[in-house]
Amino acid sequence: MNISVRELKSRLSAYLARARQGETLVITARRKPLAQLGPLSAAEVSGIAGVQWNRGKPKRFLESQGKARLKGEPAAKAVLEDR
DSSP states (O other), rough: OOOOOOOOOOHHHHHHHHHHHTOOOOOTTTEEEEEEOOOOOHHHHHHHHHHHOOOSSSHHHHHHHHHOOEEESSSHHHHHHHO
């Protein structure tokens, strides 16, 4: 079954229920196929089940790496010299 992005957005719950029942839906944008929505295989479900979320917001990359340490003159000194 083909459905437009607009239709999918307006009735997402109904289409997810259909996918859960085994139906595969083709999502179209301007009448051209864009994506496919359908049920997951047993292997895909078991792979997703292994993923865990420990709650909370993810840390930014730099926060998780600690503060950056740079060698050389401070940038403020270079700016003052340039003025």
